[in-house]
Amino acid sequence: MKITLKDGTVKEYPEAKSVIDIAFDISEGLARAACAGEVNGEVVDLRTVLDQDCSLNILTAKDPEGLRVVRHTCSHVLAEAVKNLFPEAKLAIGPAIDTGYYYDFEATPFSREDLDAIEKEMKKIIKKGAKLERFTLPREEAIKKMEELGEPYKVELIRDLPEDAEISFYDQGDFVDLCAGPHLMSTKGIKAFKLTSSSGAYWRGDSNKAMLQRIYGSAFATKEELNDYLQYLEEVKKRDHNKLGREMELFTTVDVIGQGLPLLMPKGAKIIQTLQRWIEDEEDNHWGYIRTKTPLMAKSDLYKISGHWGHYKDGMFVLGDEEKDKEVFALRPMTCPFQYYVYKAKQRSYRDLPLRYSETSTLFRNEDSGEMHGLTRVRQFTISEGHLIVRPDQMVEEFKKCIALAKKCLTTLGLQDDVTYHLSKWDPDDREKYIGEPEVWDQTEQHIRDVLTELEIPFVEDVGEAAFYGPKVDINAKNVYGKEDTMITIQWDALLAEQFDMYYIDPNGEKVRPYIIHRTSLGCYERTLAWLIEKYAGLFPTWLCPEQVRILPISDKYLDYAKQVEQALQTNGILCSVDEKSEKIGYKIREARLAKVPYMLVVGEKEEAEKKVSVRSRFLGDEGQKDLQEFIDAISKEIRTKEIRKIEVQDEK
Numbered sequence: 001m002k003i004t005l006k007d008g009t010v011k012e013y014p015e016a017k018s019v020i021d022i023a024f025d026i027s028e029g030l031a032r033a034a035c036a037g038e039v040n041g042e043v044v045d046l047r048t049v050l051d052q053d054c055s056l057n058i059l060t061a062k063d064p065e066g067l068r069v070v071r072h073t074c075s076h077v078l079a080e081a082v083k084n085l086f087p088e089a090k091l092a093i094g095p096a097i098d099t100g101y102y103y104d105f106e107a108t109p110f111s112r113e114d115l116d117a118i119e120k121e122m123k124k125i126i127k128k129g130a131k132l133e134r135f136t137l138p139r140e141e142a143i144k145k146m147e148e149l150g151e152p153y154k155v156e157l158i159r160d161l162p163e164d165a166e167i168s169f170y171d172q173g174d175f176v177d178l179c180a181g182p183h184l185m186s187t188k189g190i191k192a193f194k195l196t197s198s199s200g201a202y203w204r205g206d207s208n209k210a211m212l213q214r215i216y217g218s219a220f221a222t223k224e225e226l227n228d229y230l231q232y233l234e235e236v237k238k239r240d241h242n243k244l245g246r247e248m249e250l251f252t253t254v255d256v257i258g259q260g261l262p263l264l265m266p267k268g269a270k271i272i273q274t275l276q277r278w279i280e281d282e283e284d285n286h287w288g289y290i291r292t293k294t295p296l297m298a299k300s301d302l303y304k305i306s307g308h309w310g311h312y313k314d315g316m317f318v319l320g321d322e323e324k325d326k327e328v329f330a331l332r333p334m335t336c337p338f339q340y341y342v343y344k345a346k347q348r349s350y351r352d353l354p355l356r357y358s359e360t361s362t363l364f365r366n367e368d369s370g371e372m373h374g375l376t377r378v379r380q381f382t383i384s385e386g387h388l389i390v391r392p393d394q395m396v397e398e399f400k401k402c403i404a405l406a407k408k409c410l411t412t413l414g415l416q417d418d419v420t421y422h423l424s425k426w427d428p429d430d431r432e433k434y435i436g437e438p439e440v441w442d443q444t445e446q447h448i449r450d451v452l453t454e455l456e457i458p459f460v461e462d463v464g465e466a467a468f469y470g471p472k473v474d475i476n477a478k479n480v481y482g483k484e485d486t487m488i489t490i491q492w493d494a495l496l497a498e499q500f501d502m503y504y505i506d507p508n509g510e511k512v513r514p515y516i517i518h519r520t521s522l523g524c525y526e527r528t529l530a531w532l533i534e535k536y537a538g539l540f541p542t543w544l545c546p547e548q549v550r551i552l553p554i555s556d557k558y559l560d561y562a563k564q565v566e567q568a569l570q571t572n573g574i575l576c577s578v579d580e581k582s583e584k585i586g587y588k589i590r591e592a593r594l595a596k597v598p599y600m601l602v603v604g605e606k607e608e609a610e611k612k613v614s615v616r617s618r619f620l621g622d623e624g625q626k627d628l629q630e631f632i633d634a635i636s637k638e639i640r641t642k643e644i645r646k647i648e649v650q651d652e653k
Helices: 019-026 028-033 064-085 112-128 139-148 152-160 223-239 241-247 266-286 300-306 308-315 336-343 392-412 438-454 525-536 556-571 585-594 605-610 628-640
Strands: 002-005 010-012 034-039 042-044 054-060 100-106 133-137 167-171 176-178 192-202 211-220 297-299 329-331 355-364 380-390 419-425 459-463 472-478 484-493 515-524 549-553 576-578 599-603 612-617 621-627
Touching (some): 010 019, 019 028, 019 034, 019 054, 028 034, 028 054, 042 064, 054 064, 064 100, 064 112, 112 192, 139 152, 139 167, 139 176, 152 176, 192 223, 223 241, 241 525, 266 380, 266 392, 266 515, 266 525, 297 300, 300 336, 336 355, 336 380, 380 392, 392 472, 392 484, 392 515, 419 438, 438 484, 515 525, 549 556, 549 585, 556 576, 556 628, 585 599, 605 621, 612 628, 621 628
Parallel strands (some): 002 054, 419 459, 549 576
Antiparallel strands (some): 002 010, 034 042, 034 054, 100 211, 133 167, 297 329, 380 515, 419 472, 484 515, 599 612, 612 621
16 A cells, blocks of 8 residues: 655555554654644545555644644534533534634523633543544434434434435543544644634524524634734724724614614714715716616515515515415515616617616615624615626626726725635526526526636635526625625626516517626625724725814814814815814824824914914824815825825824
8 A cells, every 4th residue: 555645755554554553654743743634635534544545644733624623623622511511501513613613502691701611621621631532323323322312403413414424423531422523533632722702503504493502712733823813803803893883883783673774873874975975976977877766665576577586585574465465565685676677668779788777775685683793794785786788799898897897996995805706606406596597507607707717816616606597706705703795796697688578679670688787886885884894993094984084172272273174174075073172182182093083183373373283193193284275185185086095103092
């Protein structure tokens, strides 16, 4: 048997050997650090026996996949500790994730004090150093074992496995868990861990199923790496839009109004207004869009034509009962069918196309309560929605222009390097989810693939993420916690024109079906605001700030001059205010910093006499005295050009 190692070295053995035995043969130090093996590119348990030629890489905690094994084992230690301290808790699942691991339990909510006690118990388990032993059981014996242990969620998992699946368990002394592995050889391989938080989570992500309690944690190869990560988490908490946005009085939520229905406060509303006016002007004046305004609801008949009633009804807010009411309405989850009827209002010629409809659309989607989070996942939201009705021969170029518009929006906001592009495809194994024939899907997906390749945009392909009527480009970004959300979508639709009997008259006088592009230029305004809060930690580019300048009179004597400065700024469209409090100037400066105002203008006797202002900014700190008009000209240009200035002073905390 020939084993080819990562460096190209070939080891020969006359008999079968386990991965851990080969690791010891290479180096005792390597074996002690080993977490798993990678055999022909597949991560396997160290206990795996090799009996034929293959490539082998010994993974340690320095390797991402090796670290995942450490974290997976840590999740089992967490489960054992919870069962020791809370015997009535029921086990669900406990995988490793990109930032660490979690385990779900049927239990009462865990407090921070509970997590501290569980950590202490985990340390005891790790110190004992129990070996992890893998074993398998036939299906019925596996079910019986979990029933005897009183673990109904494990029983459900086993019953859902394929009939021919190998059902494996790991024993770590006093604790046994259903698991495919791989795992460390011993709990002593866990060197540094921390439980970070707990929250509710539905069993299998289904709001109709039991609410479980999820404990999150992380683990690293060294205590130094763990400490660095914990410091990073503290920084993340400072940037979390759900916390920072409330502190900055950008938005709030109220129980009696409802979950997923945030209230935008004046400052947050001003940012959204700025974004919306910019996008509407950009689309209308530079990209050839024409604007529509359509109803927020429609009869169920409309959604039945589009296919949403059959494919998306559970995600809609339905008004009425089909069995009792003559007419049933629903709040709109999208604008496309409304704009189709704008198109159909009169006969169209091939010369009329492309028609680019755009609308600032308020939409409603009945998201699961467990999915709600701040501004990123809500039930009512507003998007920069658009639909392009085009001839087939125009489709590729118009699709490219939609991508170009999206890229311009991202670049203007300084977000262009924070996104990934995805080709969201259909799943041919889930035919009920989609309309249309396979050849149409194959063709449209290939068109998008060709466009992204031609534009030299790196992308990944996601099966099953397409809308039910067409593939799309999803431009995604991660929040501070690493969760990915779609920010902008551009979708290729070769099917819905048929559903709505849309056509144009070609040069020969024949009726021809158009193609449709569904797109957003910026996406959801609420989600974009959340993204911007986290990107800039609340220190927005000046043009987006709800307050761009705060004028700080040294004393009440100079309040009149401060008001004159305010009037001059407002005349030039600059968002500003005067701090009229009878406080010392140092206090006023600190208040302005905490409010994350980009510019402060200090005015006193000298400034009033010379018609100047003393400028302090988050960019350069104390910029000294300037003529008022000089300052107005500079900030007006910064706002007009949407400049993103580099912050060179760190005194905003």
